[in-house]
Amino acid sequence: AATKPIGPTIDTLRMSALYRKATELVGTDEKSVEVIKMLTEGDMVSQKQLKVVSIVGFGGLGKTTLANAVYEKLKVQEDNQELQFDCSAFISVSLNPNMEQIFRSLLHQLDKHRIQNTNEALWGEEQLIREIRTFLENKRYLIVIDDVWDKSVWENIKYALIENEYESRVITTTRILDVAQQAGGVYRLNPLSVVDSRKLFYQRIYDMENKSPPSQLVEVSENILERCGGVPLAILTIGSLLSNKKGRAHTLEYWSKVQKSISSGLDNNHDDVKNMRRILSVSYSNLPPHLKTCLLHLSLYPEDYKIATEQLIWKWVGEGFVKKEQGKSLYEVGGDYLDELINKSLVQPAKFDNANQVCSCHVHDMVRDLIISLSSDENFLTRIGDPQPEYLPSKIRRLSIQTCIPEVVNQLSTMGLTNVRSLTVSSPAFSLLPTLSGFPVLRVLDLTFCMQVDNNNWKDICSLFHLRYLSLKGTSITRIPKEIANLQFLQVLDISSCTEIEEELPSTFIQLTQLLLFHMADSITCAVPRWMCSMSFLFSLSIKLETMGEEDLQVLGNIPSLSELYIQVQKPTQGRDKRLVIDNAYPFRCLKRFSVKGDTMELKFARGAMQSLQTLLLVLDNVHDTFSQFGDLVFGLENISLLEHIVVEFPFDEEDSDEETQMLRNVVQKEVEMNQNKPILTFTQTDAVDGTC
Incomplete structure (x- = not known):
């Protein structure tokens, strides 16, 4: 069972900056120069040909980090910041690849202006390969193919990579030398030198460069580094573990204990994977119980999966892993848990939003292997799919079904499911699932994007009286x-x-008195129900309004615990030529994050508005119409006293003149400069505006 965490809360901004520094691994600059040289050298004729370089090395060496560094450097010329390639993509393959999904991702990354084709979901591999080849025919392209495990998979991907004479470049990463040799020029990634290992180790422990440990710790730190063998993942993991103990009276005793635990049973002939497993096991063993539980839960997700942090934290809440802390919401406490796992290098951020918050994360393959093994040993979670477990336990507590193979799923009918507390199902697997009434003690039910789920399933769902988390998204x-x-x-x-x-929502909805999150955007278009202001625990709400009126704002502003609000407005109010003014008459007492999206921006902030707001996202689908409706682009952003981050998004639109978009930038910039809290301003101009991370 999870227990209340001990210790200080992590400063998220410091943590994210530290992560970025750590991922720019010591020695990466020099290595990226070497890889770029391999990609660019040769005579005039060979320069024009498609060239492939394969980065090869065992897990944890930093292959993906190096490939990404090269990718970012090659995409843009340093002298003029112009794009060097017509198109680019970065795809992860992994051990059990879904080739259709990989080709679909490749196509959409390469062709960023592509509009979703209604028939595209029906395309198989051959059709997708043809589409990619056709698109690349006259393009200079840059593609990274990360984590290739099999020569046949590489051959399959290679069919899509047309060999034109436009100086296209491809980078692959793999742990397997045969695969690298088949793909192209081989770059063997070696472990860090002793000097670079020290630099990375101390940088991770002391949060600064060129810092050395006190003399009494030098010998033990050298012994630890020897065991880490120059593997960045090992160095970062152990460094993270030790960073929390620096400056204490028993520091030497603790460091010595860590050294012995990673040395026990190891010798110089021990293979690297087992060595890494032991190092990672030490980090797991040193976690407090609540973080062990949260880390094991990550075995739910497929290999190389980008995990949306918001969904993850709310699942932890629904599972009961997150415990109350004075002065904090459950979501904020869950966010602290995730930050701690990131700070210990057991989870890696994948993407940051404009407010510098981690909005998606992933787990390194070797960490994932460890937690899958531990999860199986402790019967924490049963995952049916690839790879298939050797045996299924007689008593299942948490179940994830990710396969539609009938022989596999049919095993469920022979098992007792009455103790399952958490159920996550992929779309293909839902039709093979036993009836939901056979899971009487479910707390968590995730049927995201299971299109087979319809109104006929409500009877069973509404009989699951113990539910804390229910996702029927998509x-x-x-x-x-x-x-x-x-x-x-x-x-x-x-x-x-x-x-x-x-x-409309039924009137009985008000009886859901424990509800913390309710997301219904892109599903129900409605006015805000008046009774919603009596939902005293509601923390996060997304809603789509046909039009936005004063009464909507009045109800929303009086929801007492509302901290996150996402509003989509379907159409502007006819005849409105003055903006709705938000002032202290609409309390929004706890609101910290506010996003509003519409064809035009109908809101203006007066002095005293939203006095807790820290992050604001304004999405204007049409700058021209906004100016035409109100005659100005004045929003009163200087009046939001605690604002820290503001993002203004608007699309490329032929109706929007350069003069109007520049006016928008100038007005917003001026208002932000007048704000005494000096918030960070970001403009985002996109083809398809999306307010999500």
Whole structure:
């Protein structure tokens, strides 16, 4: 069971900056120069040909980090910041690749202006390869193919990479020398030197460069580094472990204990994978119980999967892993848990949002291997899919079904499912699932993008009285029944991106008194129900309004615990020529994050508005129409007193003149400069505006 964490809260901004420094691994600059030289050398004729370089080395050496560094350097010329390639893409393959998914991702990254084709979901590998080859025919392209395990997989991908004479370049990473040799020029990534190992180790422990340990720790630190063998993942993991103990009276005793634990049973002939497993096991063993639980839960996700942090934290809340702390919401405490795992180098950020918060993360293959093994040993979570477990336990507590192979799923009918507390199902597997009424003690039910789920499933769902977390995002439901009130313990409900739900929310919805998150954007278009202001625990809300009026803001502003609010406005209010003014008459007492998206921007902030707001996202689908409707682009951003980050997004639109978009930039910039809190301003101009991370 999870226990209350001990120790100080992590400063997220410092942590994210430190991560970025750590991932720019010591020695990466020199190595990236060597790889770039391999990609660019040769005579005039060979320069024009497609050239492939394969980075090869065992897990944890930093192959992906190096490939990404080369990718970022090659994409843009340093002298004029112009793009060197017509198109680029970075794809991860992994041990059990879904080739259709890989080719689809490759196509969409290369062709960023591509509009989703309604028939595209039906395309197989051959059609996708043809589309990619056609697109690349007259293009100079740069592609990274990360984590290739099999020669046949490389051969399959190679079919899509047309060999034109436009100086295209491809980088692959692999642990297997045969694969690297087949792909092209081989770059063997070696472990860090002793000097670079020290530099990275001390940088991770002391948060600064050129810092050395006190004399009494020199010998033990050298012994630890010897065991890490120049592997960056090992150095960062152990460095993270030791960084929390520096400056204490028992530091030498603790460091010596760590050294012995990673040395026990090891010798110089021990293979690298087992060595790394032992090093990572030490980091796991030193975690407090609540972080062990959260880390094991990550075995739920497939290899190389980018995990959305918001969804992850709310799942932890629904599972009961997150414990209350004075003065903090459960979501904020869960965020601290994730930050601690990142700070210990057991989880890696994948993407940061404009407010410098981690919005997606992933787990290194070797860490994932460890937690899958531990999860199986402790019967923490059972994952049916690739790789298939050797045996299924008689009593399952948490179940993830990621395969649609009938022989595998049919095993479920012979097993007792009455103790399953958490169920996550992929879309192909849902049709093979036993009826949901066979899971009577479920706390977490995740049916995200299971299109087979429709209104016929509501009866079973509404009988799951113990549910805390329910995701029906992207399903085919078209109504919310009054029986939803049966779910008295429900904390998280996501029905966003469903088939259009035409009926209003039932009046019984107000009985969900424990609800913390309710996301219904892109599903229900409605006015804000008046009773919503009595939902006293509601922390996060996404909603789509047909039009936005004063009464909507009045209700939303009086939801007492609302901290995150995402509003989509379907259309501007006819005849409105003055903006809705948000002032202290609309309390929004706890609101820290606010996003509003619409064709035009109908809001203006007066003095005293949203006095807790820290992050603001304004998405204007049409700058021209905004100016035409109101005659100006004045939003009153100087009046939001605690604002730290503001993002203004607007699309490329032929109706928007350069003069109007420049006016928008100038006005917003001036208002932000007048704000005494000096918030960080980011403009984002995109083809398809999306306010998500």
